[in-house]
Amino acid sequence: MTITEATSQPTDAERFGRILAVQRAAYRRDGAPSLAARRSDLSRLKAALIARRNAIEEAIDTDFGHRSRHETAMMELGGVVQGIDYLERNLRRFMRPTGRHTAWHMHFGTNRIEYQPLGVVGVISPWNYPVNLSLMPVVTAIAAGNRVMLKPSKFTPATNAVLASTLSEVFPQEQVTMVSGDGSAFSSLPFDHLVFTGSTGVGRAVMKAASENLVPVTLELGGKSPAIVAKGHVRDRTVSDIVFGKLLSGGQTCIAPDYALVHASEIDTFVDSYDRQVKAAYPDGPTSKDYTSIINDKQYAILTDLIEDARNHGARIIEVGHRPGEAAHRPHTLAPTVVLGVTDEMRIAHEEIFGPILPVFPYRDIDDAIDYVNARPRPLALYYFGKDDTDRRKVLDRTTSGNVTVNGTIMHVGQDDLPFGGVGASGMGQYHGIEGFRTLSHPKGILVQGRWNAARLLYAPFDRRTDALLSFFLR
Structure with a gap:
């Protein structure tokens, strides 16, 4: 091994991949967090953001050259804080299994949907609302029980520094971490879901990169409203x-x-x-x-x-x-x-x-x-x-x-x-509301079969009774 090889730094793809592996291993080890744990995580993040209000307002002002602190408080912090409050209030209802209709020939069984975390969610956020558009996907992913990797825009370095400090104080790296570096390498990772907010052109590239790993994407784009x-x-x-x-x-x-x-x-x-x-x-x-x-x-x-x-x-x-x-x-x-x-x-x-x-x-x-x-x-x-x-x-x-x-x-x-x-060129998928929770959850369908059901009459060996039942089903 040469000295150059021994001292070379990992590429962004390698660095991101290692963090993803750590988060995925932690998810497999710990499983889905409880309602109490999710609420605690959201509450601690809210408190940390409010405590850093002045620092966030100053950082965004620095990144923009000038931005009204009232706009920052209203559209950045206000949006995230109110979003956290909403998720905390409704999380028990969102997480509750929902019963579904059972087909008549399985009458003695039951059907339900349980909402399961996807695992590790990637978030790519833009510069125009660097706190809100970074953290609303993050808090939605946390509410759904996921772990998160966040890559914000390079155009807001002062804000990114405050966000990184805040997130590292509230969460261990294996749960939520923020990274910087190559966006293409990030969007090429095999996440369980990827949320991108930005331009339509970049959204196409992100979706193309994610498709190589069959990663589902939520694209929040724009257009001429x-x-x-x-x-x-x-x-x-x-x-x-x-x-x-x-x-x-x-x-x-x-x-x-x-x-x-x-x-x-x-x-x-x-x-x-x-x-x-x-x-x-x-x-x-x-x-x-x-x-x-x-x-x-x-x-x-x-x-x-x-x-x-x-x-x-x-x-x-x-x-x-x-x-x-x-x-x-x-x-x-x-x-x-x-x-x-x-x-x-x-x-x-x-x-x-x-x-x-x-x-x-x-x-x-x-x-x-x-x-x-x-x-x-x-x-x-x-x-x-x-x-x-x-x-x-x-x-x-x-x-x-x-x-x-x-x-x-x-x-x-x-x-x-x-x-x-959005819809069409302005995006696909949704977050906010119960739709956001469900976007970042897997709706696992569960059938608990009863001791008796008519479907057993369709088991082999087939006979005239089978033909009669099929004729009834296909009438």
């Missing part, structure tokens, strides 16, 4: 809700309204109201302490390129709010922007916008708006503003999206008893 405003419903309250959803975390939210569909006769009214509501939300303009910067220069360049491409193809670019030009005084900060006159040759019409840019499209009638949505990949979220009438029912019946909020934005993700997930 529309906000449809019914004719006559362009009101300040409506537009305020759209401003909230669009500009939360500087627009870097996977379920942010990507674009608005507004009746052609009300476009100018909408833009005027949007400007007023931005001014009301951020009275100090884009350098406000409440207004979040773009995560890094790379993402900032992607957004400015989208704007320039639209401008070069004839779109009208309108910066809104107080003193939008002051955005240039803070690193990678982009002023709230409305884009009108978008056409199909513009990239902004097709690419997901992960920033404070809102294209506004006119429509003639509600069927026109529905057709526009349905001509594109299915979005992660859809927002409809209007009264409870046939137009609303048409939108709900004829469009397909991950989830919907009516007369609001974003807040469906905070409803713990609703599942969260």
